[in-house]
Amino acid sequence: MKNILIVDDEQDIVESLKFVLETAGFNCYTAFDGEEGLRLAKEIIPDLIILDVMMPKINGYKISRLLKYDSKYKNIPILMITARSQEEDKLIGEETGADEYITKPFDLDDVLKQVENYLGKQN
Amino acid sequence: MIRIFMISDRNNIIERFGSLCRENSYTFDSSSDIKIITELLEAEIQDIVLIDNESDSFVTKDILKNIKPFCENSILILLAGKKEVDKEIHKSINSIITEDFTDTLVLSVLNINLRAKNSLNKLADTNKDLAASLYRQNTLYGISSQFASSLNRERLIEFMIEGLDKTLSFSLACTLSFCSEEEPVLLLNSLYEISDELLNAIKVRVIYNYNSVFEGQEAPFKLDTDSLKVIKYVKYPANRFNFTLFRFDNMFAAITTGDTFYGCVEVFKENHFSTEDSKCFQTIVQQVSLPLKNAALYQEIIETNKKLERLEKLKSEFISIVSHELRTPLTSIKNSLDILLSGRCGEVTENAEKFLSMAKRNVTRLSGIINDLLDLSKIEAGKMDFQFKPVSVNTVIDYVKSALSGLAKEKSLELATDVNENLPEVMADSQRLEQVLTNLLSNAIKFTPEGKKITIRSELKNASEIKYHPCFEESMKNLIGDYVVVSVEDEGIGIAENEYSHAFDKFAQIENSLSRKAGGTGLGLPIAKQLLEAHNGAIWCDSIINKGSNFHFAIPVETISARQKETLSIS
Numbered sequence: 306m307k308n309i310l311i312v313d314d315e316q317d318i319v320e321s322l323k324f325v326l327e328t329a330g331f332n333c334y335t336a337f338d339g340e341e342g343l344r345l346a347k348e349i350i351p352d353l354i355i356l357d358v359m360m361p362k363i364n365g366y367k368i369s370r371l372l373k374y375d376s377k378y379k380n381i382p383i384l385m386i387t388a389r390s391q392e393e394d395k396l397i398g399e400e401t402g403a404d405e406y407i408t409k410p411f412d413l414d415d416v417l418k419q420v421e422n423y424l425g426k427q428n
Numbered sequence: 429m430i431r432i433f434m435i436s437d438r439n440n441i442i443e444r445f446g447s448l449c450r451e452n453s454y455t456f457d458s459s460s461d462i463k464i465i466t467e468l469l470e471a472e473i474q475d476i477v478l479i480d481n482e483s484d485s486f487v488t489k490d491i492l493k494n495i496k497p498f499c500e501n502s503i504l505i506l507l508a509g510k511k512e513v514d515k516e517i518h519k520s521i522n523s524i525i526t527e528d529f530t531d532t533l534v535l536s537v538l539n540i541n542l543r544a545k546n547s548l549n550k551l552a553d554t555n556k557d558l559a560a561s562l563y564r565q566n567t568l569y570g571i572s573s574q575f576a577s578s579l580n581r582e583r584l585i586e587f588m589i590e591g592l593d594k595t596l597s598f599s600l601a602c603t604l605s606f607c608s609e610e611e612p613v614l615l616l617n618s619l620y621e622i623s624d625e626l627l628n629a630i631k632v633r634v635i636y637n638y639n640s641v642f643e644g645q646e647a648p649f650k651l652d653t654d655s656l657k658v659i660k661y662v663k664y665p666a667n668r669f670n671f672t673l674f675r676f677d678n679m680f681a682a683i684t685t686g687d688t689f690y691g692c693v694e695v696f697k698e699n700h701f702s703t704e705d706s707k708c709f710q711t712i713v714q715q716v717s718l719p720l721k722n723a724a725l726y727q728e729i730i731e732t733n734k735k736l737e738r739l740e741k742l743k744s745e746f747i748s749i750v751s752h753e754l755r756t757p758l759t760s761i762k763n764s765l766d767i768l769l770s771g772r773c774g775e776v777t778e779n780a781e782k783f784l785s786m787a788k789r790n791v792t793r794l795s796g797i798i799n800d801l802l803d804l805s806k807i808e809a810g811k812m813d814f815q816f817k818p819v820s821v822n823t824v825i826d827y828v829k830s831a832l833s834g835l836a837k838e839k840s841l842e843l844a845t846d847v848n849e850n851l852p853e854v855m856a857d858s859q860r861l862e863q864v865l866t867n868l869l870s871n872a873i874k875f876t877p878e879g880k881k882i883t884i885r886s887e888l889k890n891a892s893e894i895k896y897h898p899c900f901e902e903s904m905k906n907l908i909g910d911y912v913v914v915s916v917e918d919e920g921i922g923i924a925e926n927e928y929s930h931a932f933d934k935f936a937q938i939e940n941s942l943s944r945k946a947g948g949t950g951l952g953l954p955i956a957k958q959l960l961e962a963h964n965g966a967i968w969c970d971s972i973i974n975k976g977s978n979f980h981f982a983i984p985v986e987t988i989s990a991r992q993k994e995t996l997s998i999s
Contacts, residue, residue: 324767410755410762
């Protein structure tokens, strides 16, 4: 079973993402702040990470950069969630190595499609 | 009183000159003891010193050498007899008389010399006055250039006190300054240390002076001796003023431009202040008030600017808060509705689906409003970033058409296109063009009754060929050269002629109940207008009531090369 790590300080968003992804056959780990997210990522080495940008302690950009510059984790696809839709944010995201960008409010089915693009359909 | 001193050991001579002097009311002393002579001369400046060359107890040359330091302002007259008077003695003395001079002759010699000395003294005084006045002029000039050099009010007050010190040499200056940031300050610039007792007396006096400036009216600031802040500068802290300070001469002036009060200053001096001093004092105090006013204005400008910067920062913070705080809960609501509607949590009944869809529709609408508001405030704050690239307008039309075809199908509307296949590319931000066209097309869909037709056109037109209603003159008159013009023509309710330009006002729909029924924020067209202005383009419309509306927008073709260069140099 493919493992997905969801990192977002909004519990409700984590919950809905987790529900949809688990229904689609993925195994989900969750973290509610950047610090916990980074710790979990290194511990479980998931197959994909869904990462919010604005979080307490460590923000999403930093986590993404830390993981992408480490050969152990750099191949993990990162889907970055942001409330901003500014082009400049996307540019920063590219620099930090995020693979995809999802702008709030997002469509759950779109996220599922993106995840399946990377990990393939389950079941 | 004229003082005459005689150096002689011959009693008859001393008696003769003594009685002659007393007769003429001159004071007369004499001695031949060199020690007593120097002591007396040191204690009192003599007008005339008579030296008896025939005395036996001293040598004239030695005497002259000894008394020289004390006789710079005295007339030296030699009483000559048989002894030789050499060149050296001649050089040191002013006049020579001999014993055979009659009393009248002696007196006239004394008087001539006294008169000459008087004239010389007067001349010296005038010289001194001139030098002092020159110094004062120079100082005043220096002060005015200092005043002109600063916009700091505290510094200006310091310059003023410095200038007063240079020109008046006061013993104490008490300056009540309202030019500090927080509250008034009493600045004491003093020669000597000030006792606590004296300080209290000064405070009482300053407050009395301050209140007297307002002539019985209430002073703008309530001062009391306990809370008045004092800053002391003492030149010679080892010495101490006693209470006689208030018997010193004093001058007082208020520092004011008539309408604004900056403080007041009182100076004290042991000697008398002259008329010149008083003029100087007034001049300096007057001179500082105008720069103080300028400094206050400058301060105001700086503060206003700071306020504006704060507001600007608040505005962009607000944008980012809105974007995060409002969209996050909306995302959760939308996600929950999507999950329920997708049937992942079990079967959805027809009624449940109806209300879930209603909720979802309104969430989508709400997030649309938020996005519109954010866009508008971003554009207005100049924070919207545009990615200008060569864009094919027809590609944009295709994309928007297919994106909205579902919506049109729901209302059984026909979406037709009539495009010029040979359009040149324009320099534009394709996402923003899509936004504009999506807005126009969804409006058309909204306002067109079921079963009718909507046509999207693209053309290449010269500015001179573009026709528009006079109410668009303001934004259209600047168009020059070739433009790609996109039009969206519907068969909807139409817009009255007098409403054309209002269609692009913010929240215009609010006044139009008919269109409000159709939903939307009323921000779409104002945003489109701003976006096009950022492209050096324009948007306008024409319409026939109940037949349909035709919305057009134009993007310039010509500026491609210039824009391209700009973008290249940025990247």
